[in-house]
Amino acid sequence: MTSTVTPPGRSQVLSLFRSLLRTARKFPDYNIREYTKRRAGDAFRHNRDLSDRSAIAAAFSDGKSQLEVADRQTVVYSLYTPKVKNIIEINH
Numbered sequence: 001m002t003s004t005v006t007p008p009g010r011s012q013v014l015s016l017f018r019s020l021l022r023t024a025r026k027f028p029d030y031n032i033r034e035y036t037k038r039r040a041g042d043a044f045r046h047n048r049d050l051s052d053r054s055a056i057a058a059a060f061s062d063g064k065s066q067l068e069v070a071d072r073q074t075v076v077y078s079l080y081t082p083k084v085k086n087i088i089e090i091n092h
Helices: 009-023 029-046 053-079 086-090
Strands: none
Touching: 009 029, 009 053, 029 053
């Protein structure tokens, strides 16, 4: 018996990417928010050319676990919101 790994479809991958970006917007701190958005974009660009089904499935699984971590971190960071806004946030 060979185990076949079914990679996620394009819509699932895009949904994961959008979820990561939505989660990034929840961070109260500008630096963490921008880092999370940048890290998500970099990871998806890095994995864009994957062709092996198992590698695609592994990258997708890693992305989902990163989303879970980011969701938990938004709760932690919201408990310790900085009292003073970053200068970049003040100007926007």
